[in-house]
Amino acid sequence: MTIKSDRPMHLVLVADGAKALFLRNSGQGGGYRLDIETVLENDNPPTREQGTDQPGRAISATGASGSPNAQSGMEQTDWHRLGKERFAASIAERLDADTKAGSLASLVIVASPLVLGTLRKAISKETAGLVRQEIAKDLTGMTVAEIEKALAA
Numbered sequence: 078m079t080i081k082s083d084r085p086m087h088l089v090l091v092a093d094g095a096k097a098l099f100l101r102n103s104g105q106g107g108g109y110r111l112d113i114e115t116v117l118e119n120d121n122p123p124t125r126e127q128g129t130d131q132p133g134r135a136i137s138a139t140g141a142s143g144s145p146n147a148q149s150g151m152e153q154t155d156w157h158r159l160g161k162e163r164f165a166a167s168i169a170e171r172l173d174a175d176t177k178a179g180s181l182a183s184l185v186i187v188a189s190p191l192v193l194g195t196l197r198k199a200i201s202k203e204t205a206g207l208v209r210q211e212i213a214k215d216l217t218g219m220t221v222a223e224i225e226k227a228l229a230a
Contacts, residue, residue: 085182088114088175090168091224092196093189094161095119096217097168100224102185109225117171119164158191165192169199176204184208187228189215 087102089111097117104110165188175181184207186196193213197205216224 085179086114087183087185088181089185089187089224089228090172091187091216091219092165092168092192093215093217094158094164094192097164098217098224100221109228111221111225113221117164117168119160161191162195165195166199168192169196169204172196172204173201176201176207181207185210185212185228187212187214187216187224189213 089100089102089109091098091100095118097115097119098113099115099117100111101114102109102111172181172184181204184204186193186208188196188211190213193211197211200208212228214227216227219227
């Protein structure tokens, strides 16, 4: 779902692994006056509620000391982290769709470090060219007025 707009908008994205706020900025001269365009939420329970099996074991023909059939434990999959990364990738897809549709004039990304890193890798070059500022902070728990103050500071 892309943002429907008569003219390209200045967008502020505030996101973490569970929530994304797409905020239209109508402020003048670098100021912020934000209005909510869309809110996306990610239902992502903790790993302990998503994975049921124990981590696997790797069996090597020879161990580190040359002993046969050495075993080592596999690291447990962090399903919660993967869910956050998938959510960030879906945000990137949406931003790219808005860029292709001509809906975005500029973009400010305020996101938790994990989500910001995933977005950097996932957005297209065209969308990356619209990014005016990146801030590695999680502001999703704030009100719109609080976000405006935080960005102005």
